[in-house]
Amino acid sequence: MTDTGHPTVILCAGGPMLLRGDHVVEDADGELHRTTRPISAVCRCGKSGSQPWCDGTHKLIPAKNRP
């Protein structure tokens, strides 16, 4: 049997960084945010209105400007 892999961090092409489990994320202003769900999506495009979390806004920006 091979281990199927269960990463703590998943980088989504063109989208957010998924974090499994409890974490505290420091945003660009130095403010701390604790995760509240089993998996959280951290914004990587910089355009989310719910920083530091992803709100799907990356889909509205041109593909070449996505992470």
Added chain:
Amino acid sequence: MQTPKGRGSLSETVFAAMRSASPSWKQTLHTLADDDEDLQITLWALYELHYRGFDDVDEGLEWQPELIELRRSLEMSFEHTLRDRAPSVSPDGEFAETFFDFVAGHDGPSLAAHVHRTADREQVLELLRMRSIYHLKESDPTAWVVPRLATRTKAALMELQFDEYGCGDPNRLHSELFARGMDQCGLRPEYGAYIDDVPLEVLEENNAMSLFGLNRRLRGASLGHLAAFEVTSSIPSRRIAQGMTRLGLPEAMIDYYAEHVEADAVHEQLAVRTICGSLLDEEPNLRDDVFFGAFTCLDLEDRFAHRMLAEWAA
């Protein structure tokens, strides 16, 4: 919940038999549906026997052979209709990117945009009554699929479902959040309360989810539907929350939609990458069905949006 009002010869005959102490099953199998609405309300009630059932129907009828036979014939006809509407070939390419592009490229009318900018309070309340048929059993149709999956996909689906079901906290169950919002809006929060008010398009949306969830061979369509649903939820949920704030609707209802902005930004990635992605690693032959389910989700929502916007002359 009581059995719904009949909407034609078939539903009236079937619901009467379901409520009867000594039913004539033969008649239920020899009655034809008058139209699509008659067929869909009948199918909805037959599916409902597998969810919470009806207060006026014996629980033992869930597996009544004649009702299963009828359900099978109605759902085969419905599946045929859905497949006729869908594109015959699914797009090629790396799955996740292709899937996100497929959904982004699907152009349809947006109820969220209407709620955001122009809808009045009555229209939003009407929309909530329509949405309540699904949101009060949110995620339940997909739960049928869990035991039908191999290890990776099963674990991935449960990771998403666990969040939908409040991570074990009944106060955070999404269907419960919606019920509280309904209550604060002065609407009936009981499961299925508005079934007699919903049009054909809402019945089709709900029946498609049960059709995909209750038939193991359609597991690909069920998970494709889930993925398309999640991919089209985050940004529209924000617009709906903003529209409700504009109209001064109660906080609990706004919170329900606000919760879906961040939750579904996570869920869309899980549904596409870990759930459908692992399913297709395991069973690549299900790719067409994943896209069929996704198209069905988008297409049925378009039909519903067209109807509501036409009704509101928006």
